Amino acid sequence: DNNNLCYKKELLFKYLVIGDYGVGKTSIIRRYAEDTFSSKYKITIGADFAIKTITWDNYTTINLQLWDIAGHERFGALTSVYYRYALAAALVFDLTRPETLNSIPKWLKDLRNRSSLPNGQNLPVILLANKGDVNLDNIPKHLDEFCKENNILTWFITSAKENINLDIAMNTLIDYTLHHK
Numbered sequence: 001d002n003n004n005l006c007y008k009k010e011l012l013f014k015y016l017v018i019g020d021y022g023v024g025k026t027s028i029i030r031r032y033a034e035d036t037f038s039s040k041y042k043i044t045i046g047a048d049f050a051i052k053t054i055t056w057d058n059y060t061t062i063n064l065q066l067w068d069i070a071g072h073e074r075f076g077a078l079t080s081v082y083y084r085y086a087l088a089a090a091l092v093f094d095l096t097r098p099e100t101l102n103s104i105p106k107w108l109k110d111l112r113n114r115s116s117l118p119n120g121q122n123l124p125v126i127l128l129a130n131k132g133d134v135n136l137d138n139i140p141k142h143l144d145e146f147c148k149e150n151n152i153l154t155w156f157i158t159s160a161k162e163n164i165n166l167d168i169a170m171n172t173l174i175d176y177t178l179h180h181k
């Protein structure tokens with residue numbers, strides 16, 4: 001009946017997925033939103049997005065809009081506009097290319113220059129160590145410390161290929177958005 005509609009909420013959250021080219025941002029979003037994976041690399045030009053609808057609980061439906069920001073440097077200035085109204089971000093690096101972790105502070109700086117929450121605070125951020133299916137011997141040892149130093153909520157090993165930890169990672173951000181107003 002009509003009364004039921006009063007306490008059912010449908011929310012729209014815009015989140016960013018950022019990091020160097022080739023780390024797997026597009027693949028993560030495809031796997032998470034569509035449950036598909038391709039091993040072919042097709043560079044993202046500018047930006048793209050996908051929406052996943054999540055039934056969070058009996059009262060809450062979340063339309064999660066995931067923005068896939070091109071990692072290639074030549075799109076850097078172009079992508080600034082896509083950061084507007086974002087509520088959270090996943091920073092991605094590639095476990096098989098350690099230099100992509102070194103770029104994370106740069107991506108964080110960009111993020112914090114380009115966006116903030118409606119209350120003026122920094123966006124909540126998580127770190128994704130992607131391609132965990134390939135290279136589990138080579139996990140950087142200082143990630144806890146790195147997150148603490150850089151004000152990153154937490155980190156996860158992920159795989160877009162094998163669908164590892166993507167739901168739990170996104171749920172961490174959703175939980176944050178729902179509970180910090």
Ligand code: GTP
Nearest residue numbers: 021022023024025026027039044071131159160161
């Ligand atoms: P840009 O669009 O240029 O910024 O790159 P991107 O971060 O979107 O990378 P993309 O998702 O296109 O992935 C780059 C390559 O890595 C592709 O060949 C993917 O198939 C591969 N890849 C992505 N995620 C994984 C993963 O979890 N495991 C493995 N083994 N390969 C992956």
Ligand code: MG
Nearest residue numbers: 025026043044
């Ligand atoms: Mg891409």
